[in-house]
Amino acid sequence: MSKKLNLTIPPLNLSGEMLIHKVRTNAFYFVPQWLEYGREMMDALFGDKSLLGELRSEKYDLMFLDIIAPEGLLLMDYLNIPSVGYSNFGFDNNWDISPPINPSYMPDAFSAYSEYMTFWERLINTVSITTMNLMKIQYQSPCDEAKVKYNLNTSLSLESVFTRLSLLIVNIDFVFDYPRPVFPWVKPVSGVLFHSPKPLPKELDQFVESSGDAGFIILSFGTLIPELTAETAAMVARVFARLPQKVIWRNINSNISGLGNNTKVLPWIPQNDLLGHPKARLFITHCGVSSSHEVLYHGVPVVAVPLFVDQFGHARKLVERLGMGEELDFFNFTESAFSGTVLNVLNNPKYFKNAKRAAATVRDQPMDGKEALMFWVEYAIRNNGSLHFHSQGMERLSWYQYLLLDVVSVLFSTVVTVVVLVYLICKLVCRHVTKKWFPSKRKNKTE
Structure with a gap:
């Protein structure tokens, strides 16, 4: 059984040529409106108990959601069903959903940089990607508020919800987009927005x-x-x-x-x-x-x-x-x-x-983009999710383990310890040799 559920959400009141000037002068102009929009979405969805009850009673096989809307991720956890995410904007360099990320040749999705960057562009690109990922704390605030307000699973962070996506379908074509490595659970699909023309009026x-x-x-x-x-x-x-x-x-x-x-x-x-x-x-x-x-x-x-x-x-x-x-x-x-x-x-x-x-x-594709999208959605349904595409070992690592900082620190400490020990041993040997073979010099120096 399928049913279309409509939510009446006030749209973002942003349009017109003046918007261009506001965004150009303030890169974070959208943030307050976006956060308020997120709160309205959370209240409209999780504040409607009859709607949530109806969603649970239907016992859906799969949830298909746009990852740009965090309320969908919370609903996925609430319903506890296999889910397939979709990104219409391609890769956005989110550490949680599109690793491995290397700012040296992967430009920030919101920049005008190409894969060929100068030193200063790589520096700015690294700072930009890092800043945007750190700002997720603010971006996730409507989710955190909703989890407390509506008694949702507060122990589950939004970052860990991404690891429960069966698949992430990314609207991307490497003819147009810059090539990059992806994990098996991330499926680049070309042609989702490709459509043959219809006759004109x-x-x-x-x-x-x-x-x-x-x-x-x-x-x-x-x-x-x-x-x-x-x-x-x-x-x-x-x-x-x-x-x-x-x-x-x-x-x-x-x-x-x-x-x-x-x-x-x-x-x-x-x-x-x-x-x-x-x-x-x-x-x-x-x-x-x-x-x-x-x-x-x-x-x-x-x-x-x-x-x-x-x-x-x-x-x-x-x-x-x-x-x-x-x-x-x-x-x-x-x-x-x-x-x-x-x-x-x-x-x-x-x-x-x-x-x-x-x-x-x-x-020149082996399969139409919309057919490829439907194949992976049906694949997730047939297999009751597809978490086997995820690297469970990697996803359980903390950030410092993923970056091997603990290993590097141990190796560095070991090297430093060995160098210090060698230095002390050499110093001790030199003193012993000097004392044994040049006693007169040492005696004269003391006198």
């Missing part, structure tokens, strides 16, 4: 087909940035009006100054279907997770305009690792810079060639 299809050989451009900055300010939008409209291509622009406000006849502004667009159209020539994107995977799958050149968080890393992969386009800083979003970048990508055939090569490579 009639009016939109007619507009696209009217673009001729010039094709069309897509502009979308994602859910959090549904519209640009009037000044920025007018500048973008002027640039588009000078282009031979048609433009489909997602912006909730269509009343834009200087809008050309070649531009259609819509509050929502079928982005994946547009990217899959053969006349798509360019995608101007903020490089969110879904947008990055969709443009990779369909092989469309990009102008990457990352805004915050993980988007900078995605932009660098699309631009530098795959060579699919060029990047533009939103804080340098001037008319000349925007126009020049768009024209460079449109007129340079290497970007189109690289995009098509990347698309062909990610499509």
Whole structure:
């Protein structure tokens, strides 16, 4: 039996172009809102006794949860059933779920670094990853409060809950993402967000087909940035009006100054279907997770305009690792810079060639991503979990044992002890030899 259970949770009230400036000036702008959101989720879930009773009475075979939401981990422990975690954002360098982590070549998921880092980048990367992991104490505070408030299993730390996940499915493709070692219980699955295009609505299809050989451009900055300010939008409209291509622009406000006849502004667009159209020539994107995977799958050149968080890393992969386009800083979003970048990508055939090569490579898979995901979910159900993929010995180690600090300290102490003993023995032998063979010198010195 399956049932959809709906929870009414107030959404995070964060959107608009001003959000970009706030996050750029304060990297921890999201933290207070995220913690409050976590508390609301905990109260909505564990405060509803009838809901919890219904969940327990159903006797589910498996729980599938997004690991970004810690309340799911607590519910997994509460129901005591096999669980499969899912990470839509790929690896986030969390010590608990994606070891082994080496900051020398694994960039922080929220940075713009590549796997090739200078000394200073490696230093900053190490400090950043360490700081984010230490900040988990604050991030976990809603969970700790909920465990006490609702009499949950307080002896179980959130870190140890991760070790009880049967599997962790990570939405990742090593064509796009930087290669790294993973444990057997972590399953990189490529193509979860890959979808074949569907036919476009009639009016939109007619507009696209009217673009001729010039094709069309897509502009979308994602859910959090549904519209640009009037000044920025007018500048973008002027640039588009000078282009031979048609433009489909997602912006909730269509009343834009200087809008050309070649531009259609819509509050929502079928982005994946547009990217899959053969006349798509360019995608101007903020490089969110879904947008990055969709443009990779369909092989469309990009102008990457990352805004915050993980988007900078995605932009660098699309631009530098795959060579699919060029990047533009939103804080340098001037008319000349925007126009020049768009024209460079449109007129340079290497970007189109690289995009098509990347698309062909990610499509060359033994199994569709959604089929692979379902295989591992069903595998966990068939085997009543799959904890045999976990290294039980490693997960029982404390942090200093995992880093071999106890072994290193013993070896270091042993070496120091041996060196000191050798020194003392040599000193004693030298004194004895000196006293025996050079008695006169010692006598003269004493006199």
